[in-house]
Amino acid sequence: MIEHFTKGLFKENPIFIIVLGLCPTLAVSTQVVNALGMGAGVIFVLLGSNFFVSLLRNFIPEKIRIPSYIVIIASFVTMVDLFMQAYAPTLSKNLGVFVQLIVVNCIILGRAEAFAKNHTVSESVLDALGMGIGFTLGLLLISLIREVLGAGTITLFPFGNFDGVIRIPVIYNAPIRVIGLATGALLVIGYLKGFFDWMAIRKKKREIEKRVSAVKV
Amino acid sequence: MTYVGIIITFVFINNFILTQFLGLCPFIGVSRQMEPAVGMGFAVIFVMSLASLITWMIYTWILIPLGIAYLQTITFILVIAALVQLVEMTIQKTAPPLYKALGIYLPLITTNCAVLGIALIAVRSNYNAMESFVAGFSAGVGFMLALVLMASIREKLDTEWVPKPFRGVPIAFVTAGLMALAFMAFDKALLRNLIG
Numbered sequence: 001m002i003e004h005f006t007k008g009l010f011k012e013n014p015i016f017i018i019v020l021g022l023c024p025t026l027a028v029s030t031q032v033v034n035a036l037g038m039g040a041g042v043i044f045v046l047l048g049s050n051f052f053v054s055l056l057r058n059f060i061p062e063k064i065r066i067p068s069y070i071v072i073i074a075s076f077v078t079m080v081d082l083f084m085q086a087y088a089p090t091l092s093k094n095l096g097v098f099v100q101l102i103v104v105n106c107i108i109l110g111r112a113e114a115f116a117k118n119h120t121v122s123e124s125v126l127d128a129l130g131m132g133i134g135f136t137l138g139l140l141l142i143s144l145i146r147e148v149l150g151a152g153t154i155t156l157f158p159f160g161n162f163d164g165v166i167r168i169p170v171i172y173n174a175p176i177r178v179i180g181l182a183t184g185a186l187l188v189i190g191y192l193k194g195f196f197d198w199m200a201i202r203k204k205k206r207e208i209e210k211r212v213s214a215v216k217v
Numbered sequence: 218m219t220y221v222g223i224i225i226t227f228v229f230i231n232n233f234i235l236t237q238f239l240g241l242c243p244f245i246g247v248s249r250q251m252e253p254a255v256g257m258g259f260a261v262i263f264v265m266s267l268a269s270l271i272t273w274m275i276y277t278w279i280l281i282p283l284g285i286a287y288l289q290t291i292t293f294i295l296v297i298a299a300l301v302q303l304v305e306m307t308i309q310k311t312a313p314p315l316y317k318a319l320g321i322y323l324p325l326i327t328t329n330c331a332v333l334g335i336a337l338i339a340v341r342s343n344y345n346a347m348e349s350f351v352a353g354f355s356a357g358v359g360f361m362l363a364l365v366l367m368a369s370i371r372e373k374l375d376t377e378w379v380p381k382p383f384r385g386v387p388i389a390f391v392t393a394g395l396m397a398l399a400f401m402a403f404d405k406a407l408l409r410n411l412i413g
Contacts, residue, residue, distance in 0.1 A: 019386060020242070023330045027238040067298060074291040082287060097337045100290045104330040106242060182236045183398040190383075190390030198382035 004123050008130030014107045015138030016196045021107040024098045025139055026185040031155045033164070035143035037091040038098065039136025041080045045102050046111060046128040046135075048076040053116040054124035069112045070103070077102045107135060145188055150180025220351050221412055223344075227355040229403035233331050234363040235396055240331030244364055245389050247322070254368035257322045258361030262354065264304060264326050265335055268297050269353025272336035273346055293336050301327045331360055366396065 014020050021042075028034040052072050053060075060068045081099045084092040092099065102108070111131055116124040147154055152172030158164030178184050233239040240261070247257045272293050280286050305323045309316045326332060335356045339349040370392055379388050 019245075022241040022245075023238045026241065067295065070294055070298060071291065074294050078287065078290050081290065097334060097341065100337055101239075101330050101334060103290055103294050104328050104333050106328060109328060178398075181397075181401070182238070183394050183401065185238065186390050186394030186397055190387050190394060193390060194380075194383045194387035197387060201382055 001123070001126065004119075004126040005130040008127065008132070008134040009137065010134070012131075013134045013138055014131055015135060015142075016193060019193070020110055021105045021135060022189070024101060024105060025142060026182075026189060027098055028095055029139060029143035029146050029185060030150070030180055031094070031147055032140065032143050033091070033155045033157060034094050035139040036136070036156075037084070037088065038095060039132070039139050041084070041095075041099060041102055042105065042107070042135055043129070043132030044080055045073060045076040046108050046132045047125060048079075049073045049108055049112055050116040050124040050128035051121060053112040054119060054121045057117050065117065066109075066113075069109060073108050073112070074103050107131060142185075142188055142192065145192075146179055146184055149176050150178070150184055151175050219348065222408060223348060223351050224355040224358075225403075225408055225411065227352055228359040228362065229400065230405065230408065232359045232363055232400055232403075233334070233356050234360060235393065235400045237334070239334040240329050240360055243322075243325060243329055244360075244367065244393070245386060248364055248367040248371055248389065251365070251368045251372060253322070254364045255361075256318050257325075258357075258364050260322045260326060261329065261331065261360050262357030264297075264301060264323075265332055265357035265360070266350055266354040267304070268300055268332050269335050269339050269356075270346065270350040271300060272296055273339060273344070273349040276340050277346075289337070289340065293333055297332055297336070298327045331356065363396070367393065370396075 008014065011017070015022070015025055024038055024042075028038045049069065049072050053069055056068075077100060080102065081092075084095070084099060111127060115127050119127070144154070148168060148171065152168045152170075152175040154166040154168070156164050156166070176184075179188065227233070231237055234241065234244050243257060243261075247253050275292060275296060276286070276289060280289060280292065301323060305316075308323075335353050339352050342352075344352060367389070371389060374388060374392070383391070
């Protein structure tokens with residue numbers, strides 16, 4: 001049961017392993033606070049859609065399932081959009097059109113189609129939580145790299161005396177601006193994906209070596 | 218003159234793939250070879266032009282008068298899904314060769330965020346009907362431009378040596394990053410110099 005939750009975090013991480021939902025990933029990863037906001041939005045929509053798709057899985061006719069899923073997803077996206085406009089206007093402005101574009105985020109429809117439609121409600125909720133948190137972690141990693149190198153700051157929520165921006169001493173004075181631009185986003189995700197592929201290849205090689213040495217013994 | 222401005226903006230300056238990150242999934246997925254890339258490009262241009270015009274009509278003539286503009290996300294995505302289905306059936310009946318060429322790429326377009334993106338952006342920018350149509354068309358052309366450039370580069374890459382972990386998707390992203398760097402040459406100054 002618990003593996004439905006943990007698999008989304010690393011083993012089947014939606015961004016780095018399955019490579020889904022890239023458009024928002026790259027567009028909102030300029031600041032850490034945007035990544036957190038986007039992650040929260042996606043987790044909420046994913047939870048809602050997986051819950052309802054799983055709940056209604058015996059009622060929705062096979063032929064019109066995709067439009068039905070889209071209506072469910074779009075309802076939750078509209079909720080997130082209106083909620084953000086009301087309670088977090090700056091965040092809503094920063095994320096812009098990408099809040100509404102959660103609708104076409106392939107992760108959400110993908111989970112509905114690949115998981116929720118033939119699993120129980122509780123399994124689907126765990127899956128949604130795992131995938132959502134995995135997505136947020138991936139997004140956080142990319143935005144941390146981009147903001148630290150590209151602007152020398154880490155932007156979080158302001159509270160009390162703290163204005164919400166952590167400035168990193170040396171890089172803040174001479175940031176690598178290009179990492180913060182469109183180019184940087186594509187390069188960073190390219191190299192990260194390459195790094196994760198390299199880790200996967202290395203792991204496979206070790207397993208083979210282990211098996212070979214076991215046979216020799 | 219505003220139309221020329223819109224075309225240059227959406228094809229080069231705000232190129233959907235390379236600066237806005239809209240439509241990345243098909244960009245990485247369908248750019249392995251030239252022929253599918255061209256097919257996908259034309260299908261996207263066609264659907265985006267129509268979608269931006271039709272969503273404009275629905276927004277201005279139905280959603281605004283009824284005061285239900287907050288339903289735009291739901292309405293737009295359903296309209297686009299229905300439109301793609303309709304286009305698919307029409308092409309299948311009237312132009313079978315074209316249908317064969319576009320075939321599998323048409324259904325994929327529903328979840329292409331560039332299509333919903335242009336519909337939402339056109340509404341946010343307060344474009345009129347003609348401007349929305351032109352914006353949709355030129356965003357599609359920009360999409361096709363980037364896709365075709367990428368496909369020709371990746372066909373060449375197939376014969377080159379690439380470090381093993383970078384083969385496939387990672388090298389495609391790095392290539393796209395360098396292309397985005399080149400597209401940074403197109404900025405607002407270009408527009409000012411061209412049309413004052």
